[in-house]
Amino acid sequence: MLIAYLLICLVIALAAVVLVLRRFTRRVARRAEAAVPPDGQFLDIDGERLHYVDFGQGPAMVFIHGLCGQLRNFAYLPLADLARTHRIVLVDRPGCGYSTRAPQRDAAIAWQASVVARLIDKLALHRPLVVGHSLGGAISLTLALDHPQHVGALALIAPLTQPATEVPAPFRSLAIRSAWWRRWIGHTLAVPIGMMTGRTTLAYVFGPEAAPKDFLIRGGGVLGFRPGNFEAGSVDILTAERDMPGLAARYAELAVPVDILYGRGDLILDYRQHGETMPAASEHVRLTLVDGGHMLPVTQPEATLQWLQTVAARMPAGQNYRPRNEMTTVSTHAANDGA
Template identity: 80%
Template structure:
């Protein structure tokens, strides 16, 4: 009798804790969405709702964020200045930010690249420059390989380019293979644990540079405290683990120019592995190394914008593309943090 009573008490206690955690998670989710509401508009494409921001006029530039991020990760760049001469399109990747992910899709690199290709078509963008950060860099590479006619050039910032056998410390908790288990964690433990470890996580992701004090709001970081974003992050990690070997084997087939900006002190993705190897794998790659970490669009926005302008200046004109003008052989440059490009 005593044992049965104790077991009943334990079950009740566990149920109460789970109830409190779920309520806490829902409350934090509402607060996060109130603090960072949708910035743009949504477009329904093949069962997915893609949230994007579209402003400016001129040749298009599409921005694709990284793991556990959203489109506000690019908010520190002087985009208003760039929008004076270019059309700026910022995308929440499927499952991230305010974009949804079709339940039948697993977050594969090809699947996400296909969604971006469909968005490019829907917005009638003429072979835009695609800017991809971190995991967004790998998806941008998949886009250029699978849909080369939709891409004018790639500008990749600290991109994931090679298979990763050991996840960076801040993302190891995302490698949950059982979908039911990660769904339960997302709705109970992920948010409170994420809040407790958030300062340490940001220090690692941004290091050796400092994370801005307003990153949770201006940079959209607070949206990571939502169950759906945690689940999408888990799926993204597993998809990258599965898909990167096949993607990396295809770089010789790239038909567009690829400029890469990497921080020498990146603590998330080693610039020697993911950056310095790339020019040898494709003659279309140009690598620029600067002193800095992983979050260059946030920590060095002016230098990043200057690098982007240099990339834009090298892009072939529409007339040259139509005539099949040859792309220049790409080389490696190692500029300082203050004069990237």
């Protein structure tokens, strides 16, 4: 009887802990969304609601963020200045930021690229310069291969280009293959553990450079403290593991110019594996190396902007320019900050 009583007490205690963790997670998620609300507009694409920011006028640039990120990851770039000469479109990948992703989706890299292609169609962009960071680089490369008519050129910043030999240290906890276990952890342990280890994770992701003190708000990092972000990141890790070998085998098919910017000190992706291999894989690839880490759009915004402007200037005049039918005023965090 005593053993049965103790077991019942243990079950009740565990249930209480789980309930507390779930409530804590929901409260943190609500506060995160209050601190960093949606910046832009929404479009329904392929059954998902896609969040994007669209401002400026001129040749179009489409920005695709990386793993566990969202569109504010580009907020440190001088986007307000860039918008004087270019139309800027920032997008939350499906499942990230404020874009939705149904739980049953496997989020294949090819599917995510097709969503971006549909966005380009709906916004009537004509062969934009597609800027992809980290995992966004792999999606950009897939977009250029599967939908070449939608891309004028690629500008890739610290892109994932090759099959990963191992998951980078800060993201190993995301590699959960069970959908049920992934969801359970996302709604209980992921957020409190993420908050406790956040400083260490940011130091690694940004290293050897320092993470800015305002990254949680200005860079949108606080949105990572939500169950959906954890689940989406976990699925992205697994789909990248599955899809990257097939993608890497196709680079000889690239038909658009590809410029790559890599930091020699990148702790997340090795520039020798993911950068220096690319010019040999395709004659269309040009590699630029700088001293820096993985988060160059945040840590070196001016240098990144100058590189982007150089890439854009090499595109044929008028190739990706289509005037907007009407100018709209978009109040965005990035634009207002002159980020």
